[in-house]
Amino acid sequence: MAPPRKNALPKPLPDGFILTDTEKKKWKLGTIIGQGGFGLIYLASQDIDRPVAMDTDFVIKVEYQTNGPLFSELKFYQRAAKPESMQKWKKNRKLDFLGIPTYWGSGLAEYNDLSYRFMAMDRLGMDLQKVCDRNGGRLKKATVLQLGQRLVDVLEYIHENEYVHADIKAANLMHGYRDPEQVYLADYGLSYRYCPDGAHKEYKENPKRCHDGTIEYTSLDAHKGLAPSRRSDLQILGFCLLHWLCGSLPWNSVLKNPTQVQEAKTRLMDNLPDSVQQLSASRGSTDEVAAFLLYVKTLGYQDKPDYQHLKDLLASVVTGSLDFSSPQGPAGESDSKNPHTREKKAGRARGPSKAKPSPAEVEDGAHEGMKSKPVPACHIRGPPLPKPQSQQEEVLPAVRRSQRLRVAPVHSYKEDDCEEDDCEEDNSEDEEEEVRPKPIPACYLRGPPKSPSGQPKQKTESTWTGRKRDDQTVTSERWERVHMQRRKPEWANCDIKRQTNMEYTERWDEGPLHDRKGHSHQQQRCSQHWYKHRDSTGQDAGSTQTQGLMSCFIVLGAFLLVVAVLEFAKVHLNPFE
Ligand SMILES: Nc1ncnc2c1ncn2[C@@H]1O[C@H](COP(=O)(O)OP(=O)(O)OP(=O)(O)O)[C@@H](O)[C@H]1O
Numbered sequence: 080m081a082p083p084r085k086n087a088l089p090k091p092l093p094d095g096f097i098l099t100d101t102e103k104k105k106w107k108l109g110t111i112i113g114q115g116g117f118g119l120i121y122l123a124s125q126d127i128d129r130p131v132a133m134d135t136d137f138v139i140k141v142e143y144q145t146n147g148p149l150f151s152e153l154k155f156y157q158r159a160a161k162p163e164s165m166q167k168w169k170k171n172r173k174l175d176f177l178g179i180p181t182y183w184g185s186g187l188a189e190y191n192d193l194s195y196r197f198m199a200m201d202r203l204g205m206d207l208q209k210v211c212d213r214n215g216g217r218l219k220k221a222t223v224l225q226l227g228q229r230l231v232d233v234l235e236y237i238h239e240n241e242y243v244h245a246d247i248k249a250a251n252l253m254h255g256y257r258d259p260e261q262v263y264l265a266d267y268g269l270s271y272r273y274c275p276d277g278a279h280k281e282y283k284e285n286p287k288r289c290h291d292g293t294i295e296y297t298s299l300d301a302h303k304g305l306a307p308s309r310r311s312d313l314q315i316l317g318f319c320l321l322h323w324l325c326g327s328l329p330w331n332s333v334l335k336n337p338t339q340v341q342e343a344k345t346r347l348m349d350n351l352p353d354s355v356q357q358l359s360a361s362r363g364s365t366d367e368v369a370a371f372l373l374y375v376k377t378l379g380y381q382d383k384p385d386y387q388h389l390k391d392l393l394a395s396v397v398t399g400s401l402d403f404s405s406p407q408g409p410a411g412e413s414d415s416k417n418p419h420t421r422e423k424k425a426g427r428a429r430g431p432s433k434a435k436p437s438p439a440e441v442e443d444g445a446h447e448g449m450k451s452k453p454v455p456a457c458h459i460r461g462p463p464l465p466k467p468q469s470q471q472e473e474v475l476p477a478v479r480r481s482q483r484l485r486v487a488p489v490h491s492y493k494e495d496d497c498e499e500d501d502c503e504e505d506n507s508e509d510e511e512e513e514v515r516p517k518p519i520p521a522c523y524l525r526g527p528p529k530s531p532s533g534q535p536k537q538k539t540e541s542t543w544t545g546r547k548r549d550d551q552t553v554t555s556e557r558w559e560r561v562h563m564q565r566r567k568p569e570w571a572n573c574d575i576k577r578q579t580n581m582e583y584t585e586r587w588d589e590g591p592l593h594d595r596k597g598h599s600h601q602q603q604r605c606s607q608h609w610y611k612h613r614d615s616t617g618q619d620a621g622s623t624q625t626q627g628l629m630s631c632f633i634v635l636g637a638f639l640l641v642v643a644v645l646e647f648a649k650v651h652l653n654p655f656e
Contacts (some may be wrong), residue, residue, distance in 0.1 A: 089143050091119060092190055097127055098139065098197055100184035106139055106199055107131055117140035117268075118149055123199055135255065137183060138202045144187055144194035148268035154197050155267040156182035158238035168236055178233045178263040180253075181576050203263055204254035207403075211249050214405040216326035222398035223323045226262060227371070228253075228390045230316055233264045236385040238309045241266075241274045246305040247315045248296050249323070260400050279381045280306050290337035295328065299348060300380070302341035310378040313389065317372040318344070320393075324365055325358050348376055367393050436634050 091111060098106045106123050113120030122137040124131040142149040160179050169177050183199040211218060218226070230247065237244060244251075246269040255261035267294065273280050288304040291297060296318045298311035322328050330343035347354045352369035359365035370392045378384055486535070614651025 087143060087146075088114070088117060089119060089141055090191070090193065090194060092141060092188075092195070094122070095130065096188075096190065098123075098186060098188050100186040100199065102184055104184050106137075106184070106197075108139060108141075109133075109135065112138065115140075115266075115268075116148075117146050117346055122202070136202050137199055139197050139199045141188075141195050141197045144196045146196070149196050149198060152267040152272060153182075153185050153196070153236075153270075155242055155270040156198070156200070157185075158272075159237055159242045164240070165236070168239075171521075172232075174232060176229075176261055177236055178229055178261065179236065180263050180265055201263075202256045203265060204256045204259055206592060207249040207252040207254070207262065211323060212405050214403075216322070217406045218323040219402055219404070219406040220324060221395045222401050222403060223320050224367055224393045224395035225397065225401055226323070227320050227368075227393040228395075229262060229315065231313075231386050231389050231393070234309075234312050234316065237270070238312070240386075241272050241277075241308060241590070242270050243273045243307045243312045245269045245291075245301075245312065245315070246293055247273050247312065247319055248293055249319065262401065273306065273308050280308070282380045290341070294334055294337055294340055296322070299341065299344055302337065302344070305380070307426065308380055309384055310375055310380065310382065313378070313384055314348075314372070314374045317368060320368045321355060321358070321365065324363075324368060329358070348372065351376060367395075450464075 092108055094109065096108045098108065100106065104125060105127050106125060107127040107130075109122035109124065110133070111119050111121050118140050119142075121139045121141065122131050122133070122135050123137045124135045125137070140149060140152075160182055165177055165179060165181075168174070176606060180201040183201075185196070185198040188195045189198060193232045230252075234244065234247075244267065246266065247264065251264065251266040253263050253265045255263065258538055282305065285304040285306075288306075289302060291301045291304075292315070294305075298307065298314040300311040300314075301307060318328060329347060330340040333339035333343065351373045352366070355365050355369035355372060371389060374389060374392060375384075394568060
């Protein structure tokens, strides 16, 4: 059986297709209701005798078997989210509800010579990003605090079960399908087993892993290339709470530059609580989130957080149902009375939004509410920093979900998280190598390296193995990101060190172009450039020029000789004298 392409969006399975899970339970597939970067979500039912009802309570996530994200997610559910274990936890903690979807089974399937992996789980409702978008990027303060407390409960449970989520954000929070009041933390594709069998991972910065996660919220640990831990989950949650409260984050305008995002987050954390409290000037108090982040800052890499203390910090006078209606102004007033709203309407600020408005919607202002308020410049800039070239050249557009770079999608650090029986299947590390945009070596970032030999390269083999995008039936934001980033280093494959200095200049002046064989046009051009100094006999241009010069001298000499002979004849042989 031909293995499907790794990390590709799977070809859809037909409506009514029957899957059998590892416990021999049969599942019938219905309509596709969702699509992620790597998988498709189908409505599903255990009643295989009739079509899947539109109001079924189950969904099945399907990816190619070789994909990493679903494998990671599956491992999380199988190890950490067993229904019995969650029930016991809720009982012990006297919790009515724990926002982790229930896992109902999984397995492998084959169709049209392709191998698939699937996982059946609770059907969920709308995600919170859509709610935030509808509300201009914001939620009511009481809702933010209540949500924060509930998420602390979820995080405590998964942390106690050796896992961290590592990608908390509104797009991964989903309402219950039957009960929209309930909120679930979904998408465990980036979850990480930080404490396998009770042994916490060591503090180890890995430059290759820098900026993992969703750039907008990822933790400072992740920016430094550390594997995620409990404190990083909590810091991500703190950034989310701040975003929901304020409608934007101080680094929203620099999201395309991970280093600038990291610097802005560092400034915010270094200057707590003021840095966060200042954000509250026009948006109601952010004191609780400031205190939350301040506590997170005190945590060591391996420290176990005091979850109850965190919940106390987020205590709100409002309890009971979550209210997802639009927040009204700074602390209860209508946004229309807020001067920042007018700026918003003037299009001066754009907040992140998952759902992309159509151009028509943008034009007629239907998505006005999706735009976030600007953050005061002082919070964006802090101490002046050198502005990178990319920033000088580019005015950043609205932050859309597609721009929330998840730099290294999925299964980071997976190599450490591999039980013996899992490892056979777990090829996610390989996949990561393929998915992860390969970093451009520093020498290529800084300018042309010196040529050790000065020898021109006549033929360069490109080692680019990137996939053609048009292979994909459906493109996704993540694929776009990955491919865009993958394209960057392609031309770095050529052996630039063997080029002459003149050729380096040409390379750095122009961007890389590749023909179908993956050869750089520039490489070809460089070689041609070198060849054009040579004549057809293989001699170099210098010797050809010398020969030309000598010919000139001979012609000139002959000419002078003729002139001299004529002069002589004129003087000595004149018939009229
Ligand atoms: N349990 C569920 N019930 C109902 N819809 C779901 C469920 N899980 C996911 N979806 C829908 O399917 C979409 C794809 O989900 P999935 O988890 O595969 O990818 P994603 O999180 O959006 O993206 P990525 O794979 O890049 O992280 C979601 O945006 C959501 O709308």
